[in-house]
Amino acid sequence: MKFFAILNQQRVRKKLKHLTLFKWLTVLTCLVMFLATFGGGVVTRTESGLGCGAEWPLCNGKLVPAHTVASLIEFSHRAVSALAGLLSIASFVAFLRFGKSRCDLQLFSLLTLIFVIVQGIMGAFAVVFSQSSAVMALHFGFALIAFASSLMMALGIRQEARHGGLERLNRYPRVSKGFRNLVWFSTIYTYLVVYTGAFVSHTDSAGGCSGFPLCNGQIIPELSGGVAVAFAHRVAAVSLVIVIAILGHFAYRKHPDNTELRALGVISVVLVLLQVVIGFGLMLTMNRPEVYMFVALAHMLDIAILFGVLTYMSFLVYKLHRTVNRF
Numbered sequence: 001m002k003f004f005a006i007l008n009q010q011r012v013r014k015k016l017k018h019l020t021l022f023k024w025l026t027v028l029t030c031l032v033m034f035l036a037t038f039g040g041g042v043v044t045r046t047e048s049g050l051g052c053g054a055e056w057p058l059c060n061g062k063l064v065p066a067h068t069v070a071s072l073i074e075f076s077h078r079a080v081s082a083l084a085g086l087l088s089i090a091s092f093v094a095f096l097r098f099g100k101s102r103c104d105l106q107l108f109s110l111l112t113l114i115f116v117i118v119q120g121i122m123g124a125f126a127v128v129f130s131q132s133s134a135v136m137a138l139h140f141g142f143a144l145i146a147f148a149s150s151l152m153m154a155l156g157i158r159q160e161a162r163h164g165g166l167e168r169l170n171r172y173p174r175v176s177k178g179f180r181n182l183v184w185f186s187t188i189y190t191y192l193v194v195y196t197g198a199f200v201s202h203t204d205s206a207g208g209c210s211g212f213p214l215c216n217g218q219i220i221p222e223l224s225g226g227v228a229v230a231f232a233h234r235v236a237a238v239s240l241v242i243v244i245a246i247l248g249h250f251a252y253r254k255h256p257d258n259t260e261l262r263a264l265g266v267i268s269v270v271l272v273l274l275q276v277v278i279g280f281g282l283m284l285t286m287n288r289p290e291v292y293m294f295v296a297l298a299h300m301l302d303i304a305i306l307f308g309v310l311t312y313m314s315f316l317v318y319k320l321h322r323t324v325n326r327f
Contacts, residue, residue, distance in 0.1 A: 021094070022094060022095075022098070022157045022160075023154075023157050023158060025087070025090060025091055025094060026091060026150070026153040026154040026156075026157050027154050028087060029084070029087040029088060029090075029091050029112065029150045029153065029154070030147070030150040030151050030153065030154040032080060032083050032084045032087055033084050033087075033088075033112070033116070033143075033146055033147045033150040033151075034147055034304075035080050035084075036077070036080045036081045036083075036084045036143065036146075036147075037140075037143045037144065037146075037147050037300075037304055038297070038300075038301060039073075039076065039077035039080050039081070040077060040123075040139070040140060040143055041140075041296070041297050041300045041301070042073060042077070042297065043073055043074055043077050044136070044140075044201055045293045045296050045297060046069075046070070046073055046293065081116075081119075081120055081123070082120075084116055084146070085113075085116050085117065085120060088109070088112045088113040088116045088146075088150070089113060091109045091112065091113075091150075091153060092106075092109040092110060092112070092113045094109075095109040095153075096109075102156065102160065104156065104315070105152075105153055105156045105157065105160075108149045108150075108152040108153045108156065109149075109153055111145065111146075111149040112146050112149040112150045112153060115142045115143070115145045115146035115149065116146045118142050119139055119142035119143045119146060122138055122139045122142065123139050136198070137195055137198035137199045137201075138195075140194070140198045141191070141194060141195055141198065144191070144194060144304055144307055145191075147304060147308065148307055148308045148311040149311075151308045151311070151312065152311060152312060152315060155312055172257065172258045172260075172261075172320055173255075173257055173258065173320075174320055174321060175255070175258075175261070175317050175320045175321050176321075177321060179250055179251075179254065179255075179317065180317040180318065180320075180321045182246070182247055182250060183247065183251075183310070183313050183314050183317045184314055184317075185243070186243050186244060186247045186268075186310055187307070187310040187311060187313070187314045189239075189240060189243055190240060190244075190303070190306060190307050190310055191307060192236070193233075193236045193237060193239075193240045193303075194303055194307065196229075196232055196233040196236045196237075197233055197237075197299075197300075197303065199229060199233070200229055200230055200233045201296070203229055205227075205229035205230045209221070209227065209230040209231055209234060210283070210286075215227070215230070215231050215234060237275070237276070237279065240272060241272050241273070241276060244268050244269055244272040244306075245269060245272075247265060247268060247269075248265040248266060248268055248269035249265075250265075251264060251265025251266075251268075251313075252265045252266060258320075260316065261313070261316065261317075261320075264309060264312070264313045264316070265313075267309055268306060268309055268310060268313070271302055271305060271306040271309065272306060274302055275299065275302050275303060275306065278295060278298050278299045278302060279299060281295045281298075282295055282296060282299060
């Protein structure tokens with residue numbers, strides 16, 4: 001009996017050691033992924049996409065570029081993205097080897113790795129072949145999925161360390177199919193709205209609609225060129241506020257016994273309202289480039305955090321709509 005007790009203690013210590021390593025690895029991966037996403041925004045806002053010329057992976061024919069602002073910004077973004085790729089590989093291998101009891105986290109690590117590779121390839125294509133608006137928008141969209149997946153990894157392993165896994169969800173009542181579908185729809189729609197915003201940015205259509213809330217002083221302006229792109233994004237953004245407000249209402253009012261869902265609902269509403277305020281700030285600072293850049297970056301980061309929150313919420317309602325067991 002003593003032998004088995006010692007063996008069990010060794011297994012517990014080994015598991016705790018793995019959890020600690022996983023926690024720091026996933027947090028670091030998520031942080032670097034966030035910096036890579038942020039760096040992409042900086043590259044766009046400073047128009048440094050061709051700071052290294054039409055070359056990849058070299059920068060203007062060199063491994064270490066000349067010290068121009070544009071080349072340093074683009075080169076730094078490439079370096080951070082490469083580090084994100086290496087950490088994604090490390091996370092995937094770690095979960096594949098030691099995280100067999102959490103197939104969901106294995107899936108998130110795989111998605112992180114896949115979308116880091118995909119967005120890296122698209123970034124390289126955009127540099128070598130063209131700075132296509134559609135390609136650049138997709139590049140940001142895939143980077144957002146990679147960030148959300150890495151966030152899911154970090155949150156999942158944190159819950160594993162603190163609560164022993166998904167069993168904690170047994171304490172919560174099940175959620176309805178309708179609410180689950182609402183959360184999923186909200187997440188997907190947020191992702192689509194992100195693309196409309198990215199397209200506005202990469203087509204330089206931000207000035208297509210002057211004034212707020214009206215577009216060029218009209219409810220429906222003449223839809224041509226950049227005006228149509230900017231107006232479409234505004235309509236999508238207004239619709240998103242309504243969708244998230246409905247989601248927040250049902251999350252808070254209909255789930256009094258689930259503090260986690262209620263908190264996520266409130267956070268989502270706060271983030272989408274903050275996005276509206278920042279959007280208004282974009283209108284006010286459009287003629288002040290030195291301020292506009294920072295406001296635009298805040299706009300991008302806020303929607304990235306909102307998408308991460310909704311992604312976690314989507315996973316949570318998936319689990320709460322069914323019997324809690326292995327993924």
